[in-house]
Amino acid sequence: MPSSTLSRSRSLLQPLRFGRIGSIGIAPSHQCLGLGRALMRAAKTSVQAHGASEIRLEVWTFNVAAIALYAELGYAVRSHNMAKSLTPAPEVTTQVHDYGIP
Structure with missing residues (x-):
């Protein structure tokens, strides 16, 4: 059963039913x-209909429009997901083609 911290006073081991928006x-x-708001x-x-008391999602930090929408809808930051690449970033090249189309 999933567990989560709802507030500082709650145990990490307390069971909690929640829904997750994957993408x-x-x-x-x-x-x-208004499509994002409607979704x-x-x-x-849907999450409430399945008996969950909380809904969660992750959002990229560069997606400021989505972050603003989620904040308007009452979502709050609860944690930070951090990553470190263990391989060098691939070199990015751009090719430009001139097909003579004005």
């Missing part, structure tokens, strides 16, 4: 139309 994305051409509402409804 959500809106095509750039459809952003700012988040639907996820909340």
Whole structure:
């Protein structure tokens, strides 16, 4: 059974039913139309219908628009997920082609 800390006074071993949003994305051409908000509402409804008392997600720190939306919807930072690459980043090259199209 999953466990979590809901507040500083609760044990890490206390069972808690929660839902998790694995991934959500809106095509750039459809952003700012309320679709993200609608998807988040639907996820909340589904999680509640399954008896969970909490919903969780992860968001990349560079995605400031999503972070702002989640904050508006009442989500708060609870932890920081950190990573360190053990291999050098691949060299990025860009190729530009001129096809003569104006």
